[in-house]
Amino acid sequence: MSLLEVSDLRVYYDTIKGVVKAVDGVEFKVEGSSSVGLAGESGCGKTTLGLSLLKLLPSNGILESGKVYFDGRDVYSLGEKEFREKVRWKQISMIFQGAMNALNPVFKVENQIAESILLHDRMPVKESLQIARDLLKKVDIDPEMGRHYPHEFSGGMRQRAMIAMALACNPKLVIADEPTTALDVIVQKQLMDLLRRLKREMNLSLVVISHDISVLAELCDYLNIMYAGRIVEWGEINEIFENPVHHYTHGLISTFPTVHDKERKSTFEFIPGAPPNLLDPPLGCRFHQRCPAATDVCRNEPPPQMKKVTGSHYVACHHPRELSI
């Protein structure tokens, strides 16, 4: 059994304009000690999926359906109190998007990390501060810096402090939502190296959410491609990059220019059109309006189900691309 298994997850938002189907029937799993990427464009529901794993949806979020098993245990059936005590941060924690701005400006950094420890484990404050400093050291910050306030930290250091906070209760799984967005490439590279090292040293599993598949290519063992509230392709990451069979995945990968290309490109790849409005998603496959291979089946039949391509490579498409070997 996998570390995390999600089935038929549907998360809707109740808004003035109507019900937004942000996550609409997602199957998802994470093996122990592996890192899983979740890629997609803005508004495809990837952050909502991450938040719902921790039951941290905004007040207008509705958990329409779904089961989440963590370590073989049905954690969605737990009450809020039990979930908070036993699962959130103890088993699954999160590095939030824009985490650089998520620290409280009026508390010292070490106190903020210690706070998350004290919420879950009973121990003297002094001891929790010691753990906080050890955590800072683990993320390559001078433990003495813990006595400083967030504004004295650079963007990269604040992001590291947020990683330390996510590790506070020794979780098995960390969800990192856009962990490097808004950081400069060099800081981004250093953070990716740090995440890789922590994963190895602490035997962590990671779910990395990003719009930037080149970041996921550096960090992940598996990749899920999400489009308009559904996962359209997943598999082992090399397999997906070498053989993307969903037309969206193929388009997405080819839109990323590479700095090492020998020749200059004269034109850039793009996917025409824009993602559908999730207030009123189109009938059939959600991607059919932008897909080069769409037929009447794609327009009129219900969205395709996940089908096996090879060993650990699945796709939800009526007309998948041919495998190139």
Added chain:
Amino acid sequence: MTEEALIRVRNLRKLFPVRRSLLSSIFSSESLNIHAVDNVSFDIEEDEVLGLVGESGCGKTTLGRLLIRLIEPTSGDIYFRDTNITKLSRSEMKPLRPKMQIIFQDPYESLNPRMTVLDLVGEPLEVNDLIESEEEKSGKVAEILEHVRMTPPEDFMFRYPHELSGGQRQRIAVARALIIHPDFVVADEPVSMLDTSTRGEILNLMMELRGLTRSYLFITHELAVARHFCDRIAIMYLGRIMEVAKSDEIVRNPVHPYTRALIEATPVPDPSSRKEKVSIKGEVLSPINPPRRCRFFTRCLASKEICSRLEPELVDIGGGHMVACHLDV
């Protein structure tokens, strides 16, 4: 550096004074300035796309705005063809304005939400007295909308920005800059706010519409985009230009240690080519009154004694490849 260049920049500086409390200004007479652009010289040729690549806070946006005099330089000269535009008054500048345009980063903020597409795109025509009637305006707007693939134009002309997607908004921003056929366009991170699936469309448009403009200064933090979009690339770090070369040359044969670190750190969308480690240390220093030495000194793994006391000049190491570094290159 040739006399025929479209834009020539010489020893350009822009300092922003740091506001201090009364008390600290009494006890210290030293003035504090952010050296956003510090003694920069380069040329942009006719029909050239020059990429300006650097991390946030390195002064690239400031430099772009200086070039079209949206802000005033502290010292130095900018020549547009033969005219030194730094010395011109507002009214003398006016006839040159339609020759230089800018595309801003964020299409969600750069378009007035109360104006229709027709008025947004037609505004540069009106401001510069290039049209005589409303019919002429809508005719020209329709023509440029066709160019940026917002077809049929009648469908879009009377829409407001909130009715358009991010990619469509940025196409409006491109149309707005190019409708008066400027010679020079500053494109300040024109695709960084867009989803990756739609970026290519904007870049292709800017490339195709080279008939309507001559040269671009393309400002970006993404070397991977600049490598393909630009003819030449200038690498900027803490207010200085560190290296300039043809884009093929700079990625195949980077010389400055900072350029090398940037290339190493740029993520590659290919999981089979992962590399750990990047040859750089520390973090970017403050741009407030930087000491007289190589700006990259504290982060460079190859620094020598001379780097700590002398600021290197940008010199040509052959074939127009210019580097500001003391190392034996």
